[in-house]
Amino acid sequence: xxxxxxxxxxAPTRVVRERRRPWFLVVPALTLVVVFxxxxxxxxxxxxxxxxxKAEPYDAIPTxxxxxxxxxxxxxWWILWRTLKLGFLTTLFTLILGYPLAxxxxxxxxxxxxxxxxxxxxxxxxxxxxxxFGWMVxxxxxxxxxxxxxxxxxxxxxxxxxxxxFGVLVGTVHIYLPFMVLSLSGALENIPPDLELxxxxxxxxxxxxxxxxxxxxxxxxxxxxxxxxxxxAVSSYVIPVLLGGFKVITTPLLVxxxxxDVHNWPGAAAQAVILFAASLACIGLYFKLMNRAMRxxxx
Amino acid sequence: xxxxxxRGLTKRFGSVVAVDDLHLDVQDGELMALLGPSxxxxxxxxxxIAGFELPDAGDIDFGDHRVTNLPPERRNIxxxxxxxxxxxxxxxxxxxxxxxxxxxxxxLAIRSRVAxxxxxVQLTGLEGRYPRQLSGxxxxxxxxxxxxxxxxxxxxxxxxxxxLDAKLREEMRFYVRSLQQEVGITTIYVTHDQAxxxxxxxxxxxxxxxxxxxLAAPQEIYHRPHTWMVAEFVGLTNFIEGKVVSQEDQLLxxxxxxxxxxxxxxxxxxxxxxxxxxxxxxxxxxxxxxxxGGVSGDVPGPRGADPxxxxxxxxxxxxxxxxxxxxxxxxxxxxxVLRVQGDPHAPFAVGDSVNVAFQPRxxxxxxAREERVC
Numbered sequence: 001x002x003x004x005x006x007x008x009x010x011a012p013t014r015v016v017r018e019r020r021r022p023w024f025l026v027v028p029a030l031t032l033v034v035v036f037x038x039x040x041x042x043x044x045x046x047x048x049x050x051x052x053x054k055a056e057p058y059d060a061i062p063t064x065x066x067x068x069x070x071x072x073x074x075x076x077w078w079i080l081w082r083t084l085k086l087g088f089l090t091t092l093f094t095l096i097l098g099y100p101l102a103x104x105x106x107x108x109x110x111x112x113x114x115x116x117x118x119x120x121x122x123x124x125x126x127x128x129x130x131x132x133f134g135w136m137v138x139x140x141x142x143x144x145x146x147x148x149x150x151x152x153x154x155x156x157x158x159x160x161x162x163x164x165x166f167g168v169l170v171g172t173v174h175i176y177l178p179f180m181v182l183s184l185s186g187a188l189e190n191i192p193p194d195l196e197l198x199x200x201x202x203x204x205x206x207x208x209x210x211x212x213x214x215x216x217x218x219x220x221x222x223x224x225x226x227x228x229x230x231x232x233a234v235s236s237y238v239i240p241v242l243l244g245g246f247k248v249i250t251t252p253l254l255v256x257x258x259x260x261d262v263h264n265w266p267g268a269a270a271q272a273v274i275l276f277a278a279s280l281a282c283i284g285l286y287f288k289l290m291n292r293a294m295r296x297x298x299x
Numbered sequence: 300x301x302x303x304x305x306r307g308l309t310k311r312f313g314s315v316v317a318v319d320d321l322h323l324d325v326q327d328g329e330l331m332a333l334l335g336p337s338x339x340x341x342x343x344x345x346x347x348i349a350g351f352e353l354p355d356a357g358d359i360d361f362g363d364h365r366v367t368n369l370p371p372e373r374r375n376i377x378x379x380x381x382x383x384x385x386x387x388x389x390x391x392x393x394x395x396x397x398x399x400x401x402x403x404x405x406x407l408a409i410r411s412r413v414a415x416x417x418x419x420v421q422l423t424g425l426e427g428r429y430p431r432q433l434s435g436x437x438x439x440x441x442x443x444x445x446x447x448x449x450x451x452x453x454x455x456x457x458x459x460x461x462x463l464d465a466k467l468r469e470e471m472r473f474y475v476r477s478l479q480q481e482v483g484i485t486t487i488y489v490t491h492d493q494a495x496x497x498x499x500x501x502x503x504x505x506x507x508x509x510x511x512x513x514l515a516a517p518q519e520i521y522h523r524p525h526t527w528m529v530a531e532f533v534g535l536t537n538f539i540e541g542k543v544v545s546q547e548d549q550l551l552x553x554x555x556x557x558x559x560x561x562x563x564x565x566x567x568x569x570x571x572x573x574x575x576x577x578x579x580x581x582x583x584x585x586x587x588x589x590x591x592g593g594v595s596g597d598v599p600g601p602r603g604a605d606p607x608x609x610x611x612x613x614x615x616x617x618x619x620x621x622x623x624x625x626x627x628x629x630x631x632x633x634x635x636v637l638r639v640q641g642d643p644h645a646p647f648a649v650g651d652s653v654n655v656a657f658q659p660r661x662x663x664x665x666x667a668r669e670e671r672v673c
Contacts, residue, residue: 194384197351200371201378202398202449212397216388 048269057265066270076254076271080278083250086165087234087279090172091226094180097173098225102184103214107193120178128175132242135171136162139243163245171239176232180225187221188214223290227283234279251275301362301452302327303348303485308357310343317343319509321357330479330486332500334493336532340509341489342457348487349455350374361452372401377446377484381458383438385430391417391441392426398449416448420478436467443475447482454479454486460495472498493533497521505529521580523563527665530578537581537637540667543573550607550659553577557632560609564664574667581640583661586615586627589652609662611655613637615647631655 053059139161146158199209259268303325333341350371420440513525524530541555613631
């Protein structure tokens with residue numbers, strides 16, 4: 001009764017306040033988004049429905065040919081599958097590696113937390129290219145790891161650590177880990193520590209308290225982190241190029257090859273749109289699963 | 300149900316001693332309040348009893364069962380937190396059922412016990428609500444239900460009413476007390492609110508700096524404080540410094556800046572200093588009119604002319620009407636102001652000259668500030 005009454009009295013003032021909100025303040029940001037995001041994407045979408053041109057990027061002849069040839073090509077399907085698979089595996093491993101890290105970060109004292117934060121974020125200060133080169137030094141056939149392995153006689157011919165999916169995965173997991181940890185630690189910090197203690201006082205072991213209380217309440221962070229890492233991993237270009245050495249072709253690589261090497265801009269545009277649609281489908285499915293998981297746990 | 304015994308409990312955080320060699324016996328079925336200002340070690344003591352903090356020294360027993368090194372989940376406690384710590388992703392019923400699930404009870408038994416307990420705290424009908432959909436008082440009762448449903452050996456309450464508004468807090472004091480009596484559970488109640496402790500507790504342990512200054516029934520704490528810190532923390536007190544000069548008819552005769560006064564209090568031992576602080580409660584002081592010049596020294600108080608009565612003269616400097624009483628500040632010597640609380644119908648105004656009188660037996664003296672225990 002009282003809540004309903006309060007809602008009634010509050011509602012009109014809120015409407016008034018919203019009407020007075022200075023909407024024109026969003027214009028600069030909106031302009032930026034439209035000019036640098038919406039227009040290029042729209043251009044890409046339009047381009048994908050025209051014939052490839054000889055002199056121009058495309059001729060003004062509308063066609064579905066770019067899509068029929070891309071979708072009819074089993075190689076491209078396979079590449080797309082690998083791209084999504086690498087994205088999924090990157091997400092999974094960053095989650096598994098990042099969760100304990102985030103948990104400790106969220107529970108650390110303020111001094112330690114500052115230091116851990118610097119450690120976590122410092123790799124972001126170095127570019128992706130440099131960091132990938134760093135991994136190449138470690139993973140190459142005659143790199144640090146292999147020379148140790150050979151020295152100890154563990155594998156006389158060395159291990160194949162690079163120029164394969166494993167190498168790419170190592171790179172993406174390392175480079176996108178901070179994004180996962182930041183999302184997770186934000187969510188974990190918002191969980192009052194008393195909740196865990198309350199569970200313990202009611203007879204839950206620390207393991208049970210974690211799975212019944214802490215983990216479910218951290219799901220929004222898991223959700224956000226996975227989404228972020230998946231999107232970044234699926235669209236990454238530099239890491240597969242350097243650590244995959246053009247032996248691990250993913251859709252972004254294929255798009256660039258088609259556009260730059262083959263000079264088939266509309267074909268590349270169609271491939272990009274297909275990747276976009278596929279990612280969107282994955283994310284949609286993920287949203288659905290996550291919503292179900294969170295409905296079971298919250299409301 | 301079981302008694303709680305603390306023996307030499309000590310907990311340090313770095314160089315800070317939060318709990319200092321604490322000894323405490325809580326009787327079976329008793330409600331003991333740990334009262335003190337923030338940082339006095341009361342919450343640390345409670346958390347050590349709950350098992351959230353491992354003590355650096357000392358032992359904790361529940362009955363004849365040593366729990367010092369047991370993790371919280373094996374102590375069979377019920378705990379209510381200041382912010383209730385209800386699980387936000389679970390309904391009221393799921394929250395209350397949690398402890399029973401952890402004890403692997405049958406689903407059917409869980410359902411009936413949850414229903415009984417929710418009925419006991421008058422939350423029937425709200426089983427399906429989430430904590431955020433409850434009012435503060437309802438959340439509080441849900442937290443109590445969750446703690447009590449598992450039939451714990453001891454109930455630990457950490458400032459359970461601190462987040463409620465003043466009116467509800469007052470109601471809930473009586474409610475928590477009657478619930479505790481009904482269940483008959485040994486309870487430790489941590490609070491910084493002296494009124495709350497007085498209303499709710501069988502005995503109060505007043506803590507400062509990790510030590511118990513006094514452990515006694517509320518009346519005893521209020522009327523016969525052991526230290527000036529207890530006297531100052533519990534209720535309002537006027538302190539009058541003085542020196543014990545003699546003892547007379549179970550009263551101490553104290554030489555003060557206001558003249559020779561008589562007061563109650565434990566006689567200081569032969570080797571103890573004789574510096575004392577007289578603690579006079581504002582409501583123990585009576586004012587009477589001195590208008591028209593009157594006959595000096597004659598106090599027509601309600602008790603008549605008692606020769607042992609402490610008598611002073613003063614001037615009303617401030618007056619505050621509080622509804623059920625009037626709070627005066629009366630200057631009895633230059634710079635010495637006593638707070639006096641009394642009848643709201645009393646006629647004194649600021650600037651009035653008044654006779655000030657208080658019974659020696661309604662005062663108490665404590666060791667002077669220099670002798671502080673901590």
